[in-house]
Amino acid sequence: MHSKVFQKPKINKNSTDQLIFREDGLTQLRKKTKSENEPEKNKLIMPCYDDDRPTQQEELLIRKLVDNVEQHERIQVLTELKNLIIGSRRCKLAFYHAGILEILNNLLKEYSCLISIDILVEILDCISSFAKVNNKNLLNRLIELGFIEQILSLLTIQIDSNHFYESCLRCLRSFFLSKIFSNPYLTPTPYILLSDDNKHDTITVLSETESYLSNDKYLPVNILLENSQNLDIFPRLLSISKSTQISIIEILCCACVNNERQNQIVETDFIQSIMHLLVENILYHNKINLVSVTNEYLVGVCLKFFCSICYENAAVARQLHTTVFTQTNETLCEIISSLLNKTNQPVVISYYASKFFINLCKTKVLSCDDSFVSHKSLTTLVHLCTKSTINKSIHLYIACFDTLIYLLNGNNTLHHTAMYTEQFLNKLFCYLFAPTKIFNETIDEAMLIQIRTSTLTLLAVLSSYHEDIKKRIADQDNLISTAIECYRSNHRSLQLAALCLFHGLSRSVHQLRTTFNDTICDVLLDAVKSSDLSLVKIASSVISNTVLEFSTCRARLLSGGILDILLAFLTHPDHDLSINGMWALRNLSYLSTLKIKQDVIHGLTIDRIYSLLEQCTDERFLICLLSLLRNIFNEKDTQIILPMFNSVKLLTTLQKMREKNYSVEISREIRILIDHLNSSNAAPRQRLPSDPVNPSCRTSLFPEYACDEMDELDCL
């Protein structure tokens, strides 16, 4: 075992600057510090401790652990180790490099056979501390050594020691709550909750942390649930103490990573036992007591479980909706809604209770006009966002915003309800423009970015449908300039959020005519050429709308070469992007000049158009193409453009398409186009008025919006 030992620093009292000023005192030191260090102040780069090795003393400790010593000495050494590593990342990594994990693994195996509780607890507390380090190599090693399996095995032993079980479960919980393994928002902090990022890839507000794991077998949840009997360990342990209850429920929350795992947990019948705990602790919480708020925490954790278990799982959501607490004959919904009825509820409880109903709404178990959703949950979340401080916790604000995004995205009927208080919008603007003024303590940059991202995205969602809300938001001083500034930051999440806002606003004729200036055009042109596909896709959605004839952006986009870019998108491997490309071309050609139409045709080429008509099986793409052709064959230009296609060949192709078994919408488009072309071929007096050709705004990239919902522009 090689290790580098720290050298003791050699202090030369004449050479160190600080000590020269010992007689002169602090004033001289300040002068020196200010003059020499000021330029460096903001560029101070702290050393990294990840590669540090143990000190001599720490090396000695490791040797003692390995030596064959008496049990009481071993406990002493383990306690000393524990006291060194807890709270010190440097120590943990240094010991890790020295091979401490393997030593602890051997000790754990040895003393598991002997069932030596005191030693096992010390070892488990050490492992629990190691599992809290944000270092993927260390965590992978913990998993490789099989610590999770060993803990699960220990939990099956029948021992009369609550402390032992609490230690085991705390250790297990540390693995599940690790940011490396789990959702970065599911941490011990009660305010950090579920992330919605597994369904909303384009909205990256929630996750910028990549998974460091290359192999699924390293996920604690997979280790736990690969053997379904492992879950059977927990029910017995639920009755031991509040600590075990909290640990188990939080582990189960973390295990709800997908529908399969959720269903597995439901099958083990945790719902009834956790509901029982919930009711028990609500009743206790309601009594006057001056000593303990443990019950409040437990209520919060139980609610978190119900949110996790039904998230994006319609079957489980339906089950929870009908679950009844047999002792009082109340449904789970009634129990949880009673928490929303009470004023001055702890914020965590209010938050999770609201999120529960929102999850039921998103799985369509509850409609969005259900009072649990619109009158209780939504208003509670809005109220939480506007509270002046929530224990100064920025995390809860972010969680509230993200949950509101989740709810309101696709439920535009709730947008006006969300805006029931002007204070809500004002708060959103404050969080966006000057978040540091709201929070008393200094927040680090990562949090700053997160809250601004969530705020901006929420504004984007709110501005995506109703014209009056769009106007209110767009008219806010500094909003557009701030959004542009966010795009120009180096932070991807902020860039995406800014583009989402532009997209929401672009779904309005009025906004296209007034808000979209040259600077936004330049932003879009920049984004659409980005190497980041997510940015390109959202930018392309915005461009789909901003190329419309009445948009102030159109000329600048055309001069910026947007036509070539859109044509290139048609053959892009990403399907959404290719759809966006065709959609944008369609909108571009609406009420367009002859030159632009000719440019589009030349870019596409006649042969390719025919090829697509004959062979394309993607219905969305085909609808866009047919609409594009309709726009191109506008009355006044038909006589010039039609010969480029050979009118007979075109009509024949369309007739053949009509005979195929396309959807109603495609068939309608084909029919309209055929009728239009036929009427164009007829003498002027015989021409029938063509159907009004409405351009369509590209629907939101927010997945809830289906194509046909937003087929019409929002016109004043």
Place this chain on the structure above:
Amino acid sequence: MHAHFAQPHQAAAAAAVAAAAMAVSNTSSTSSTSEAHALTPVHHTATKTEWMEAIEQQRLERSTLNRLIINYLVTEGFKEAAEKFAEEAGISLNNIDLTSLDERLRIREAIETGRIQDAISLINTKAPELLDQNRQLAFHLKQKKGLLFQQQHLIELIRSNLIDEALTYAQIHLAEFAEEEIKMRQELEKTMALLVFDKPLESPYGYLMQISHRQQVANEINSALLIYQNDESESDLSMLVRMATYMQEKLDNKQLRYPKLVDIAGGKLEDS
């Protein structure tokens, strides 16, 4: 300590909160701004007599006041005092975890007597996740607590004039805190600055070496432990005192004259 019924100042604090709240709501219509206009006459809310009458009308039960005291003693970790008071006041302590109280008391004593390593050991036995969670969470206050805790050990080394050991300790154990956040770095710089003074106690950062700083750290650890075990981190009495102070500030901002509670500990009111 002999247990006795609530001191007047405790009753006054609770009643003052209620009376002040009433005063604020009654006078809210007189001015909507916090600054008084130069020509606006100063309003009186009540004479001292009226004020005292309002307080007397609050009818605070003695049992409530006793529970306030017990809550204070338990939260701050005064186990013996809590037991004796409970006995004299006839209050049951069955729903209070006295073992936990004892542990917090021992931790407090270890910190206040400078036995920081002992305190660390006790904390890690009672709450093995506390000091790790203080690193993990993004809460500035918890990170600061972690630094303060280690910082105290460094301060003890400086106090004992073990300069070499102090430098080594800072390099090994504290430098990693400094890389996390600038405030921690600043705290560390202040501590290390003590090394340049012949008489650190008389330096601008001498307060770090005062016993009061140990008490501050002990209080913060006590609060953290209470939060960790999901208890209230602050006694109800402390909250009442803060509320009374807040209410009086509100009244002062409105330029209102009232019998101000000038000495909360003594329950002394200012003459209006």
